[in-house]
Amino acid sequence: xxxxxxxxxxxxxxxxxxxxxxxxxxxxxxxxxxxxxxxxxxxxxxxxxxxxxxxxxxxxxxxxxxxxxxxxxxxxxxxxxxxxxxxxxxxxxxxxxxxxxxxxxxxxxxxxxxxxxxxxxxxxxxxxxxxxxxxxxxxxxxxxxxxxxxxxxxxxxxxxxxxxxxxxxxxxxxxxxxxxxxxxxxxxxxxxxxxxxxxxxxxxxxxxxxxxxxxxxxxxxxxxxxxxxxxxxxxxxxxxxxxxxxxxxxxxxxxxxxxxxxxxxxxxxxxxxxxxxxxxxxxxxxxxxx
Amino acid sequence: xxxxxxxxxxxxxxxxxxxxxxxxxxxxxxxxxxxxxxxxxxxxxxxxxxxxxxxxxxxxxxxxxxxxxxxxxxxxxxxxxxxxxxxxxxxxxxxxxxxxxxxxxxxxxxxxxxxxxxxxxxxxxxxxxxxxxxxxxxxxxxxxxxxxxxxxxxxxxxxxxxxxxxxxxxxxxxxxxxxxxxxxxxxxxxxxxxxxxxxxxxxxxxxxxxxxxxxxxxxxxxxxxxxxxxxxxxxxxxxxxxxxxxxxxxxxxxxxxxxxxxxxx
Numbered sequence: 118x119x120x121x122x123x124x125x126x127x128x129x130x131x132x133x134x135x136x137x138x139x140x141x142x143x144x145x146x147x148x149x150x151x152x153x154x155x156x157x158x159x160x161x162x163x164x165x166x167x168x169x170x171x172x173x174x175x176x177x178x179x180x181x182x183x184x185x186x187x188x189x190x191x192x193x194x195x196x197x198x199x200x201x202x203x204x205x206x207x208x209x210x211x212x213x214x215x216x217x218x219x220x221x222x223x224x225x226x227x228x229x230x231x232x233x234x235x236x237x238x239x240x241x242x243x244x245x246x247x248x249x250x251x252x253x254x255x256x257x258x259x260x261x262x263x264x265x266x267x268x269x270x271x272x273x274x275x276x277x278x279x280x281x282x283x284x285x286x287x288x289x290x291x292x293x294x295x296x297x298x299x300x301x302x303x304x305x306x307x308x309x310x311x312x313x314x315x316x317x318x319x320x321x322x323x324x325x326x327x328x329x330x331x332x333x334x335x336x337x338x339x340x341x342x343x344x345x346x347x348x349x350x351x352x353x354x355x356x357x358x359x360x361x362x363x364x365x366x367x368x369x370x371x372x373x374x375x376x377x378x379x380x381x382x383x384x385x386x387x388x389x390x391x392x393x394x395x396x397x398x399x400x401x402x403x404x405x406x407x
Numbered sequence: 408x409x410x411x412x413x414x415x416x417x418x419x420x421x422x423x424x425x426x427x428x429x430x431x432x433x434x435x436x437x438x439x440x441x442x443x444x445x446x447x448x449x450x451x452x453x454x455x456x457x458x459x460x461x462x463x464x465x466x467x468x469x470x471x472x473x474x475x476x477x478x479x480x481x482x483x484x485x486x487x488x489x490x491x492x493x494x495x496x497x498x499x500x501x502x503x504x505x506x507x508x509x510x511x512x513x514x515x516x517x518x519x520x521x522x523x524x525x526x527x528x529x530x531x532x533x534x535x536x537x538x539x540x541x542x543x544x545x546x547x548x549x550x551x552x553x554x555x556x557x558x559x560x561x562x563x564x565x566x567x568x569x570x571x572x573x574x575x576x577x578x579x580x581x582x583x584x585x586x587x588x589x590x591x592x593x594x595x596x597x598x599x600x601x602x603x604x605x606x607x608x609x610x611x612x613x614x615x616x617x618x619x620x621x622x623x624x625x626x627x628x629x630x631x632x633x634x635x636x637x638x639x640x641x642x643x644x645x646x647x648x649x650x651x652x653x654x655x656x657x658x659x660x661x662x663x664x665x666x667x668x669x670x671x672x
Contacts, residue, residue, distance in 0.1 A: 134502070134586060135502055138498045138501070138502040138503070139498070139502075139503075141494040141495065141497075141498045142494075142495060142498055142499075144490075144491055144494075145491040145492070145494075145495045148487070148491060148549060148552060149513070149553070149556075151549060152525075152529070152549040152550055152552065152553050153516055153517060153520075153525070153553045154516075155528065155532055156525045156526075156527070156528025156529045156531075156532055157516070157520060157524070157525065157528060158528070159527075159528035159531055159532050160524060160525075160527050160528040163531070206427070206430070209423055209427075210423060210424065210426075210427035212420075212423075213419070213420040213421075213423035213424050213427075214424055214427075216416075216417070216420040217417070217420050217421055217424050221421070221424055222424070225424055225427060225428050227661075227662075227665055228428060228431060228432075229427075229431060230661060230665075231657065231658055231661045231662075232431045232435070234611050234612050234615055234654075234657045234661070235434070235435065235654060235657075236615065237615055237617045237632065238617050238632050238635050238636050239438075239615070239632075239635065239650040239653055239654065240434065242438070242635070242639075242643075242646050242647070242650050243434035243435065243437060243438040243647075243650060244434060245643070246437055246438055246441045246643060246647060247433065247434055247437040247438075253437060253441075253447070253452070254433075254437070281430075281434065284427075284430065284431065285431060288427070338519065341521070342521025342522075342523065342524070343521075344521070344522070344523045344617075344618050345617040345618055345621075345632070348617075348621075348636075349617075349636055349639070352639070359521065359523045362523050362524065362527060363523055363526070363618075363622055365527075366526065366527050366530050366622070367526075367530070367622050374527060374530070374531055377527045378527055378528075381523070381524040381527050384521065384524060385519075385520060385524060388519060392519075
């Protein structure tokens with residue numbers, strides 16, 4: 118820290134006022150600790166506890182079990198594909214949103230904000246009605262002959278429903294990023310003879326890349342932690358990490374909060390890893406170098 | 408980037424935007440139609456329309472009590488947020504501006520830690536012992552406070568920054584107001600709209616919270632989402648009426664927030 122930053126600013130309130138002010142922070146700190154920090158600490162500490170004391174046994178048990186490895190693999194696959202599809206649709210959508218008249222733009226933007234709240238149990242129900250075994254859309258698509266059969270309660274089905282709730286979030290996050298693309302760049306590129314394709318490859322996408330990667334990371338984290346949708350859709354029968362964690366602390370049989378803690382820490386660790394990779398990518402990107 | 412196109416390019420962009428809108432609308436429209444249908448199975452369109460599912464829903468005592476529980480928990484959590492976050496933000500911005508950096512890291516936690524992870528710890532810490540909160544609405548009020556925190560903090564913080572707090576406070580002090588008086592009678596009224604917008608939006612996503620409600624409390628204090636999940640085996644039409652009724656409130660509050668936001672100076 119540099120010296121000028123340390124000096125009390127000229128508007129500094131009197132000392133007694135500062136103490137009173139610090140006291141105002143106390144209630145917030147207490148509640149935040151009680152409901153955010155304390156549970157997390159409990160999980161972190163107890164993931165390393167077994168009957169015999171401190172050990173990594175909970176983690177090795179998870180990694181040696183085929184059942185838990187399958188849950189992790191399912192989580193990763195569903196999260197990855199739904200984030201990728203959600204990102205692509207949001208990318209196409211938010212670019213076009215920027216290029217239509219403002220009435221349509223404002224309307225669809227507002228609608229996307231609203232549907233970002235349409236997730237979890239209600240979304241699962243809506244999808245069962247539309248795409249379940251006897252869903253209207255399933256029947257329609259079967260009549261046209263586009264699909265043989267569609268199982269909403271499978272991995273593919275989960276990817277579809279996860280993609281749906283990723284789209285509004287993707288649009289909300291990506292839409293502002295397009296402001297960075299300046300109209301004259303596109304005109305200059307066209308004047309110099311670049312095709313639309315070359316413009317996007319060499320100017321458009323590179324400028325957008327940090328926003329795309331950042332959005333992808335947030336979507337990934339969003340999907341990895343999602344529980345309500347898959348729980349309501351499959352009554353907890355699809356093997357995915359959040360379902361396994363919940364089953365270990367709130368199920369009817371096999372309660373094991375220590376194993377649940379280890380699994381929870383694995384999930385948090387996975388997200389932390391993704392964030393670190395993101396930070397590393399950002400640091401070596403073209404924008405940071407400037 | 409803000410130039411509307413012409414010709415076939417405009418047509419393409421319009422098409423994409425309408426397609427996006429249709430994709431987002433489809434599950435909602437399907438549910439709406441289902442909630443109004445007399446019966447709808449094994450055909451592409453329903454056989455007749457009726458309002459009986461809504462009548463059945465809104466005269467169901469269990470639904471009304473679950474809705475009341477949800478409202479109480481959400482209002483409780485939002486009240487707690489305002490009571491804790493407003494003084495916090497004022498003190499951070501006025502007395503300890505350097506704390507803002509730390510706060511920006513702390514408020515990432517509720518966002519980064521999935522509720523299912525927090526629930527593991529919460530169930531153990533408050534399951535028994537000095538604070539047996541599991542199964543009571545109090546634990547939900549505490550948890551929903553953390554859920555709303557990142558959003559409320561950022562929204563109100565941006566508002567405070569736009570206000571030019573320092574000048575406002577100095578002006579009030581010059582006119583003889585104490586710090587408390589200035590904060591309460593000058594700064595607070597200026598924040599009113601911004602706080603209302605944040606509250607409306609937080610309310611609309613808290614109403615949809617399911618993980619904490621189901622894992623920590625369940626049927627002991629049934630909220631809207633838990634009720635919805637527990638009704639899974641009843642008629643699909645009834646459930647659709649429930650989903651649409653729920654989403655109507657979400658729509659109402661987001662719309663109100665949008666309107667207020669437009670009026671903001």
